[in-house]
Amino acid sequence: MLSRTKFIGAVEIGTAKITVLVGQVTRGRSLSIIGLGECPSRGVVKGIVVDYKAASECVHAALEEAERVAGARVGEVFLAQSGAHLEGFQNESEVRVSSADNMVSALDIDNVCQLAKSKQLPEGRMVVHHLRRPFRLDGRLVPDPEHLDGRRLEVGYWTVHGQESRIADHIHVIRGFNVRVTELILSSLASGSVMTTADDRRHGALVLDLGAGTTDFVLYRDGCALLTGVVPVGGLHFTNDLSLGLRLNDHDQAERLKLRHGRGVVTAKDRAEKVWLNGDLGIGDRQFPRVTIEQITAARARELFEVVRKKLGANFDAGHIAAGVILTGGASKLAGIEEAAAQVFDVPARLGEPPGWVGDHLRAPGHSTALGLLHHGLGAPAENPARRQPATVSGLLRKIFTAGN
Amino acid sequence: MNPPAISLPPARSWRDLPQPIKPRAMSREGRRRRVLAAAKTALLAATLLVTGWGGAEFLVTLKTNPGRLVAPAGGTPVRGLELRTDGVLDEGWARGTLALPAQAGLMTLDLAALQRRLLASGQVERAELTRQLPGSLVVTLHERAPVARVMGQLGEAVPQTLLVARDGTVFAGAGYAPEMVARLPFLDGVRLQLAGSRLAPIAGMAAVADLLAAARAATPALAHGFSVVSLARLATDDVLVVQSADVGEVVFGAAGGFARQLARLDFTLAETRRQFPVEPLRVNLAVDSRQVLVARLLAGTPAPGRAVLPRPAAGSVATPVLFFPAPPASANFSHAL
Numbered sequence: 008m009l010s011r012t013k014f015i016g017a018v019e020i021g022t023a024k025i026t027v028l029v030g031q032v033t034r035g036r037s038l039s040i041i042g043l044g045e046c047p048s049r050g051v052v053k054g055i056v057v058d059y060k061a062a063s064e065c066v067h068a069a070l071e072e073a074e075r076v077a078g079a080r081v082g083e084v085f086l087a088q089s090g091a092h093l094e095g096f097q098n099e100s101e102v103r104v105s106s107a108d109n110m111v112s113a114l115d116i117d118n119v120c121q122l123a124k125s126k127q128l129p130e131g132r133m134v135v136h137h138l139r140r141p142f143r144l145d146g147r148l149v150p151d152p153e154h155l156d157g158r159r160l161e162v163g164y165w166t167v168h169g170q171e172s173r174i175a176d177h178i179h180v181i182r183g184f185n186v187r188v189t190e191l192i193l194s195s196l197a198s199g200s201v202m203t204t205a206d207d208r209r210h211g212a213l214v215l216d217l218g219a220g221t222t223d224f225v226l227y228r229d230g231c232a233l234l235t236g237v238v239p240v241g242g243l244h245f246t247n248d249l250s251l252g253l254r255l256n257d258h259d260q261a262e263r264l265k266l267r268h269g270r271g272v273v274t275a276k277d278r279a280e281k282v283w284l285n286g287d288l289g290i291g292d293r294q295f296p297r298v299t300i301e302q303i304t305a306a307r308a309r310e311l312f313e314v315v316r317k318k319l320g321a322n323f324d325a326g327h328i329a330a331g332v333i334l335t336g337g338a339s340k341l342a343g344i345e346e347a348a349a350q351v352f353d354v355p356a357r358l359g360e361p362p363g364w365v366g367d368h369l370r371a372p373g374h375s376t377a378l379g380l381l382h383h384g385l386g387a388p389a390e391n392p393a394r395r396q397p398a399t400v401s402g403l404l405r406k407i408f409t410a411g412n
Numbered sequence: 413m414n415p416p417a418i419s420l421p422p423a424r425s426w427r428d429l430p431q432p433i434k435p436r437a438m439s440r441e442g443r444r445r446r447v448l449a450a451a452k453t454a455l456l457a458a459t460l461l462v463t464g465w466g467g468a469e470f471l472v473t474l475k476t477n478p479g480r481l482v483a484p485a486g487g488t489p490v491r492g493l494e495l496r497t498d499g500v501l502d503e504g505w506a507r508g509t510l511a512l513p514a515q516a517g518l519m520t521l522d523l524a525a526l527q528r529r530l531l532a533s534g535q536v537e538r539a540e541l542t543r544q545l546p547g548s549l550v551v552t553l554h555e556r557a558p559v560a561r562v563m564g565q566l567g568e569a570v571p572q573t574l575l576v577a578r579d580g581t582v583f584a585g586a587g588y589a590p591e592m593v594a595r596l597p598f599l600d601g602v603r604l605q606l607a608g609s610r611l612a613p614i615a616g617m618a619a620v621a622d623l624l625a626a627a628r629a630a631t632p633a634l635a636h637g638f639s640v641v642s643l644a645r646l647a648t649d650d651v652l653v654v655q656s657a658d659v660g661e662v663v664f665g666a667a668g669g670f671a672r673q674l675a676r677l678d679f680t681l682a683e684t685r686r687q688f689p690v691e692p693l694r695v696n697l698a699v700d701s702r703q704v705l706v707a708r709l710l711a712g713t714p715a716p717g718r719a720v721l722p723r724p725a726a727g728s729v730a731t732p733v734l735f736f737p738a739p740p741a742s743a744n745f746s747h748a749l
Contacts, residue, residue, distance in 0.1 A: 059437075063439055064439070067439045067441055067442065071441060080445075121422075124422065124423070125422060125423070126423060127423060128423050128424065132424075133423070133424040133425060133426055133428065133429070134423050134424065134425045134426065135425075135426055166423075168423075169426075171424075171429070174426050174429065175429050178426070178429060178431060179433050179437065182431050182432065182433045182438075182442075183433065183437055183438045183439050183442045184438070184439060184441060184442045184445065185438060185441075185442040185443070185445035185446040185449060186445075187431060188431060191426050
C-alpha cells in the first residue's frame, strides 16, 4: 500500500470457529483494532480444510462481517496456519569468518544463514517458517554479530514445513475473497507473540494454544522461538470423551457439561456428589457424579500435556523455562487446566493474559491467535530475518499494481 | 557487496504458491472485489500511460521546439475575426481598432488589452472577446445609441461633431449614416471637460433622451424640428430648452411627463394657429400645468380679442403678444388654460 494508513485482516480458520480481526495500521507504527467477525466453522477438521465450499462460506461470512463492523475494506490478510501436517526440524551451520582481521561482515552472516536454511524438503512439503535462533560467535551468544571480532560463526534455524496441498487450500480460501495473503504465520507463534513479554521469551516460556481441534505450542528460549509443534488434540476431544464416557448422544450437552463441571485436575472428594445434566429438571435431565466428569476431563488434559512434553523431548528443560507454561486458546477456559499443566511439565503454569492495549471484548483466550496475527501485521517479523531485502523498482511496481487487490 | 560465497537452492516456501485462483472458485463477494480491483488497476495503468505519454511528448517538444511549450497554441495564427454587434460598427472598424499583428497567435492575444481598446472608443458600451478554436476570435459588442450631438475639441485636434449617448458618454461615432447624424439635435449649454484622455460624461442626458424619444413617438413632426437642446437651465431650473423649427423655443420641465408636455404643446400650437394668424416664438411648458405661448402677430392681422397685453404700436411687429387659446371642452388640460 502506498498510503500511510492500511487496513489489514487477521484470519484464523479454526476447527470450531472462524475469527477475523480488522486492524488499522497508521504509518506502520500504531495499530487500532476496528473490526471483529466470527462465524461457526464448517468444513474444517483439526485445523485442515476438508470442504472447500463450506469453509469458504464461513470464512467469507466472517470477513464480510468484520469489514462491515470496521467500515473498511481489507487490503491484505495475515493468515494463521495450524494442523498436524506441520512439522519442524532443527538445522545448524557454521562458517569461518572470512575477513583477515576476524571482523564479521554482512557477507559472513548471509552465508551462514543461507547455509543453515538450505535443506531440501521431501516432495510435496514446503517451508512455512525459518525461525532463527541467536548467533554464536566462538561459542558465545550474540544477537547481531556484524562487526564483532571472532573466528567461527554459528547459527541455528528451526524450520517449519507443511503439506503443500493443505497450505494451498488455506490460502485459496482467502483468495476466494480476492484478498492477498501477505503472511502465513503459525498459530502458536501468533498466540505466543501477544501472550508473552520479551522478558518471558528471554527467560524461557512454553506457550500452549489449546484450540478445538489442535493444540499448538511454541517453546521460547533466549528471546527466540526454539521450536514449535502441533498436536491434533483439542477441546473437542474433551467433549467427545465426555460423550462416550457418560453415554451422551447430544454433543452440545457434553460441551455444556464440560464447561460447567469439567476440570483439568480432579478436586471432587465426595464420590456421591452429583450434578445435573441440564439443571432444568425437564425430560431427559439426569444426574452424573461430579468426580466422574472431572476424571474424564483431567485424564484427557494430562494425556494432552504429556503428548506435548513428549514432542518437546530433550528441548524441554524445566530449568530453562523460568517464565513457565502459558496457556491460551478456547479450550484453556477449562477450570484447573493450568494445574494439570503445572503437574505434567513440573514448572509454574498460568493462563495467558493479553497486553493491556487489548479491549475487554477481545481478551477472551479464543482471540489470542488473531490478536497475534495483527501484532505481526504491525511489523513484528515472524522469522527475525537477518537482513531485509532492499526495495527494488520491480517490487515497487508490484505493490502499485496489487494495491487494488 | 560481493555475492554470497555459498549458493544453494532454497527450499520451496509457501510464498512460491501461486495465489491467484479461478473466478469460479471465488465467492460472489470475491468476484465483485476482483472486478473492482481490475477496474482500479486498469484506471491506474491508464493514468500511468497517459502520464508517461505526456511526459514523453513534453520531453520531445522540449528538445525539438521549446517555443511551443511557452505558448502551445500560440503557433496558430488568428485566421478569422467574427463580429457580433447590436449596432452599426462593422468588421473593418473592429480590425482597425484591435490592430492585431499580422501573425498574432490566437493563444498569445491579450484579450483584456484588446477589450480596453474597443471600450476606449466610447461607442462600445460592453465588449466580449472569445477564442474559438482552431483560429477564430469572436468579438461581441453592445453599442451605445447616440441621442444628440455636440461640437467638441480633443486636444489640438480640429473641432468636430461628437455624439452623446443616453448615459452622457461623448464619442466620435463611427459607421452611422450622415442623414441619421444630421437628424440629431445639437446640445447647448454644456461644458465639455476632459477626464483623462477622454471627455467626461455629460450629466442630464437621460432626460434629454427621454424627451427626444417621447417626441419621436408622440409628435414626430415636432420632433423633426428640434434642432438644439439646451441644458443650461437644467441644474438651476430643472428645465430643458429646445430650439425648434415650429416654435422658436420650447421650455420643457425635466422632471418627466414629457408625453403630456408634448401633447400640450401640440394642442397649443394647433389651437393658436387655428384661432390666430401668429408665428409662435416661445412656449413654456414647465411652469405649473399652464403653458404660455409667446407669438408674433403676422403683419396685417387684426388684434386678437383675448390678448392681455396692450396692442403693440403700428410697425412694431416684433413685440410679442401673449395668447390664451381656448381649449375645447374635451381637452384634458382645460384646467390649465
